[in-house]
Amino acid sequence: MERKVQIYDPAMCCDTGVCGPSVDPALTTLATAVHALKKEGYDVERYNLANHxxxxxxxxxxxxLLHQEGTEALPAVLVDGEVQKTGEYPTKEELTSWFELESKDLEVQQPKLTLDVQQVKGE
Known part of the structure; x- marks a missing residue:
């Protein structure tokens, strides 16, 4: 059975965490992991309170949850409709365990760069 993970974010201007004066590393890590999971066809969605x-x-x-605890409960993470975590974002380890993956499966492959080490001098 394929799992469904839903992440309900507090109101913010973007999903990556790089839109304000300080970068939240948890948000950038999460955005990268969610992108990798979606790219592989896993069912994971994020909802921003401001946009959705x-x-x-x-x-x-x-x-x-919002009526009981207010926005302090956000982010809220549901796995197959059940609350798994509130008040903080899931770690890569939690995401991989929910989808029965290994941590390396969420690593984003960086493109390999080719550098020409020969310099051509013009006269």
């Missing part, structure tokens, strides 16, 4: 308020209202679990 209907997703929060329509999900009974998240809606109830």
């Amino acid at each position: 308020p209907a997703a929060f209202a329509e999900n009974e679990t998240v809606n109830g």
Whole structure:
């Protein structure tokens, strides 16, 4: 059975965490991991309260969580509809365990660069 992971973010201007005066490394790590999972066809979605308020209202679990704990419960992470984590983002280790992957599976491959070590001098 394929798992479904839903991440409900607090209101913010972007998903990567690089849009403000300080960069949140947890957000950049999460954005990279989510991108890698989606690229491989895994069912993982993120919802930003500022951009997708209907997703929060329509999900009974998240809606109830917000009524009980307020926005302090965000981010909220659901796996197959069940709350797995609130108040902080999932780690790469948690994501890999939920999808039964290895940590290396979420590493983003950097393109290899080819450098010409010969210099051509013009006269």
